[in-house]
Amino acid sequence: MISSPSLSTPAASGLKPVRRALLSVTDKTGLVDFARHLTNHGVELVSTGGTARALREEGLKVLDISELTGFPEMLDGRVKTLHPKVHGGILHIRDNAEHRSAVESHGIQPIDMVVVNLYAFEKTAARPGATFAEVIENIDIGGPSMVRSAAKNFEDVAVVTSPGDYPALIAELEANQGALGRETRWKLAKAAFSLTAAYDTAIANALEQFSDSRPEAAVTLANLAEAPFPASLRISYPIAFPLRYGENPHQRAALYSNQSGTGIAGAEQLQGKELSYNNLVDLDACWELVQEFDQTAVAIIKHTNPCGVAIGQSVLEAYQKALASDPVSAFGGVIGINRVVDAAAAEEIAKLFVEAIAAPGYSPEALARFAGKKNLRLITVRNAPIDRVIKQVSGGLLLQDADSARIAAADLKMVTTRQPTEAEIDSLLFAWRVCKHVKSNAIVYARNGQTLGVGAGQMSRVDSARFGAMKAVLPLAGSAVASDAFFPFPDGLEAIAAAGAASVIQPGGSVRDPEVIAAADRLGIAMVFTGVRHFRH
Numbered sequence: 401m402i403s404s405p406s407l408s409t410p411a412a413s414g415l416k417p418v419r420r421a422l423l424s425v426t427d428k429t430g431l432v433d434f435a436r437h438l439t440n441h442g443v444e445l446v447s448t449g450g451t452a453r454a455l456r457e458e459g460l461k462v463l464d465i466s467e468l469t470g471f472p473e474m475l476d477g478r479v480k481t482l483h484p485k486v487h488g489g490i491l492h493i494r495d496n497a498e499h500r501s502a503v504e505s506h507g508i509q510p511i512d513m514v515v516v517n518l519y520a521f522e523k524t525a526a527r528p529g530a531t532f533a534e535v536i537e538n539i540d541i542g543g544p545s546m547v548r549s550a551a552k553n554f555e556d557v558a559v560v561t562s563p564g565d566y567p568a569l570i571a572e573l574e575a576n577q578g579a580l581g582r583e584t585r586w587k588l589a590k591a592a593f594s595l596t597a598a599y600d601t602a603i604a605n606a607l608e609q610f611s612d613s614r615p616e617a618a619v620t621l622a623n624l625a626e627a628p629f630p631a632s633l634r635i636s637y638p639i640a641f642p643l644r645y646g647e648n649p650h651q652r653a654a655l656y657s658n659q660s661g662t663g664i665a666g667a668e669q670l671q672g673k674e675l676s677y678n679n680l681v682d683l684d685a686c687w688e689l690v691q692e693f694d695q696t697a698v699a700i701i702k703h704t705n706p707c708g709v710a711i712g713q714s715v716l717e718a719y720q721k722a723l724a725s726d727p728v729s730a731f732g733g734v735i736g737i738n739r740v741v742d743a744a745a746a747e748e749i750a751k752l753f754v755e756a757i758a759a760p761g762y763s764p765e766a767l768a769r770f771a772g773k774k775n776l777r778l779i780t781v782r783n784a785p786i787d788r789v790i791k792q793v794s795g796g797l798l799l800q801d802a803d804s805a806r807i808a809a810a811d812l813k814m815v816t817t818r819q820p821t822e823a824e825i826d827s828l829l830f831a832w833r834v835c836k837h838v839k840s841n842a843i844v845y846a847r848n849g850q851t852l853g854v855g856a857g858q859m860s861r862v863d864s865a866r867f868g869a870m871k872a873v874l875p876l877a878g879s880a881v882a883s884d885a886f887f888p889f890p891d892g893l894e895a896i897a898a899a900g901a902a903s904v905i906q907p908g909g910s911v912r913d914p915e916v917i918a919a920a921d922r923l924g925i926a927m928v929f930t931g932v933r934h935f936r937h
C-alpha cells in the first residue's frame with residue numbers, strides 16, 4: 401500500500417475543521433478505524449451502499465447518500481454520488497459569499513472530506529478471460545468525479561484516496577482537534593490528481609485490447625505479448641523512491657514502479673546500503689539471466705554483462721563454478737540466484753566483495769551470515785516476466801516485445817559433418833542462454849554448465865571471439881561456444897577454433913554460411929544453427 405509522500409506533519413497551518421465526510425470506498429482496508437477516529441472528532445459520516453453497510457456493521461452512525469441527495473442510488477450503482485448536493489457540497493468556496501448563498505438556497509450541506517478509492521478497474525482488466533462488458537462496468541465514474549472535485553477545492557476540502565494515508569491523517573486530526581492543515585490538503589490533492597491520471601491511463605491502455613469493430617467479441621488476453629501495440633503509448637508509474645544519483649553522481653535519478661511488488665522495482669531490500677541506479681540496472685540484468693534456467697543457476701554481473709554464470713546441483717556449486725569462471729572481474733559485482741540461498745552458499749559468497757544479491761529468498765542461517773556484511777544489499781525478488789521493453793531515443797520511445805525466444809535441442813539444425821555429442825549439446829544450449837544476456841557482439845565459451853570466457857560488446861565479432869578466449873582462466877580445449885548472431889566471415893569461427901573450441905551454436909542466415917560451414921568442417925567443429933538471433937544493444 402503506497403501512501404502519499406511525506407504526509408507526516410501533525411503541526412499545521414491553514415487549518416480547516418472537518419465536520420462532514422463522504423466515504424465511498426472499494427478497498428475497505430482500515431476504513432472502520434479511520435471512520436471511528438473521524439466520529440471521535442464529531443465528524444458526520446455520509447456513505448454509499450457497501451461502505452455504509454461496512455460502517456454500520458461495526459456500530460458506526462452513517463447517513464446514506466440517498467438521504468443526503470434525496471435520490472436513490474440507481475442504475476446498478478452507475479449513479480450514486482453524481483448529484484449537485486454532493487458536488488455542490490464539495491466544490492463551493494467557503495469564503496465566497498455568493499457560493500455560500502447559492503448552496504444554502506438549494507439546501508446543499510458542505511462536505512469537508514472525501515474518502516474515496518476506486519473500482520478495481522486494473523485488476524479486472526488484467527484478469528485473463530474478463531469480458532468486455534465486465535471491463536466497461538468496472539470503469540468508476542462517480543468516484544473519480546468526487547476525487548477531482550475535492551482535489552480542485554483543496555483550500556476547503558481534504559481528499560483521501562489511499563488507506564496508506566489514514567494513520568498520518570488520524571495523527572494530524574488528533575493534534576489539531578479535528579482539523580487538517582493546508583499543506584496536507586494540498587499534498588492530498590496532488591496525490592488525488594495523480595491517481596485519476598493513472599486510472600484513466602489504465603483504462604485507455606486496457607481498452608486497446610478490444611477491436612474497433614466488435615469489441616465485445618474479445619476477452620482480455622492472458623498474455624500482453626499477444627495484444628496489439630497501443631495506438632498511443634501512455635505510461636503512468638508512480639515514484640517508488642528517489643535515488644542518491646543516476647549512472648554518475650552528477651545525474652539525478654529516481655525509481656518508478658508498476659506497484660505489482662514483482663521484479664527488481666518491486667523487490668524487498670532486507671539489508672545493506674541504499675540501492676543505487678547502477679545496482680538496480682545490474683540486478684535486473686542478473687535476475688533476468690538466471691530466469692533462463694530451470695536448474696539452480698548463479699550469475700555474477702559487472703556493468704550489465706555476465707562475468708561468470710553457472711548451473712549446479714546446489715547454490716553453492718553453481719556459485720563456485722560461476723566465480724571460478726572469472727574471479728578477478730567478479731570483485732565488486734552483483735549476483736543473481738534463482739533459488740533460496742542456503743547457509744553453505746552464503747558462507748562462500750560472504751568471502752567475496754559484492755555490491756548486491758538478488759534471490760527469491762534466504763535461509764535464516766544465510767541471513768545471519770550476511771548480517772555481518774552491513775553494506776551488502778540483499779534483495780528478495782518475486783519474478784514476473786517482462787512482456788514488452790521500452791527504450792528512449794531522442795524524440796521518442798521504442799517499444800518491442802521482450803526477447804522471450806527459447807531454443808531447445810529439438811530446434812537445432814545440424815549443419816556440419818561432425819554432429820555435437822549430447823554433452824556438447826547441453827553445453828551449447830547453456831552458452832546460448834547466457835549469450836542472450838551479453839551485449840552484442842556476444843561470444844560465450846562454456847562447458848558443463850559453466851561459462852569459461854565471455855566476449856562482450858565488441859564492434860566486431862572476431863574481436864569478441866578473441867576477447868572471450870583472452871579472458872578465460874579455465875582451459876578452453878573442447879569448449880562449446882555461442883555466438884548471438886551469425887558469423888559474417890569464417891574469421892570469427894577460426895578464432896574460436898584456435899582458442900580450442902570444439903562446438904558452436906549460432907543463428908545461421910549469413911550469405912557466407914556455406915564458407916563458414918566449410919571452415920567448421922575443415923577445423924573439425926560441430927556446428928548447429930538456431931534460426932533465432934539474440935542481439936542485445
Ligand SMILES: NC(=O)c1ncn([C@@H]2O[C@H](COP(=O)(O)O)[C@@H](O)[C@H]2O)c1NC=O
Nearest residue numbers: 426448450451478480481482519541542543
Ligand atoms: N456512480 C457513482 O455515483 C459512484 N459514486 C461512488 N462510486 C464508487 O463506488 C465505490 C463504493 O461503493 P460501495 O460503497 O457501494 O461499496 C467506490 O469505489 C466509489 O468510487 C460510484 N460508482 C461508480 O461510478
